[in-house]
Amino acid sequence: MVQYYSTRFDASFAALSDPTRRGVLEQLARGDASITELADKFHLTLTGMKKHVGVLEDAGLVTTEKIGRVRNCRLGLQQLEAEAAWIERIRQLWAARFDELDRVVEELKRKEKIDGRKKRK
Amino acid sequence: MDARRESERVNKHVTVERTSDRELVVTRTINGPARLVFEAWTRPELFKRWWVPKSLGMSLKAIEMDVRVGGKYRLNFGDGMDFFGKYLEVTPPSRLVWTNEEAGENGQITTVTFEEKGGRTLLVMHELYPSKEALDAAGTGAAEAMGETFQQLDELLLTLDSSGL
Secondary structure (H helix, E strand, O other), X not given: OHHHHHHHHHHHHHHHOOHHHHHHHHHHHHOOEEHHHHHHHOOOOHHHHHHHHHHHHHOOOEEEEEEOOEEEEEXXXXXXXXXXXXXXXXXXXXXXXXXXXXXXXXHHHHHHHHHHHHXXX | OHHHHHHHOOOOOOEEEEEEOOEEEEEEEEOOOHHHHHHXXXXXXHHHHHHOOHHHOOOOOEEEEOOOOXXXXXXXXXXXOEEEEEEEEEEOOOEEEEEOOOOHHHOOEEEEEEEEEOOXXXXXXXXXXXXXXXXXXXXXXXXXXXXXXXXXXXXXXXXXXXXXX
């Protein structure tokens, strides 16, 4: 279950890491909008907004539907469930710590290697 | 070159599992021998580098660690925000147990084991909370530590929630 959620959340968090995309979600929470309307609202080109919406769509946070010549966007049905969000918060904290721990241990390993060479001389 | 490729293959996935109402288990494999991981966990100048990584956006003002059975530790983040407790078990390089006393009676007991296999160390962190409620609150604590990212997420969740979807 944890593995399943973390894959899903990696996409969600990547999608949420960008202020424009968070803004788009907030905007869509107030009501559906077309890509053109969103692009205007956030002062972006159509292509730029399409990319952002694409990332949100991949993460399941937004769904789009083409109606005539307009692509309509709305909030995705996938909800960030409370329990999974709780686990994810803790995972993110530890992932950040352990990434740095990797660096510290790598440094200790390098130091040990150099010290070992000195001793042999 | 082979060594480098080897290290890239290390699975850096962090698993988090709530094993009971009061227990949380976090695991991760570190590419290095247990004695070095233990060192990084018990020398304050090394410990503070990774326990409070820059990405957290918090800054540590002072750190004290007296790593021996009954020895105390204290992490001070300024503005009266302190994390403190004492070491219950210190077994280099395989096991560390400490208390977390900043939350008074709601504090958890943390046990970390370091299992070395082929030059890598499997880290298993087990936390036992005095109650379900105290563990529930740990998610909020982590959110606070993660700072802005999660505040933004929380706000967003509220927005999504109130949109009635």
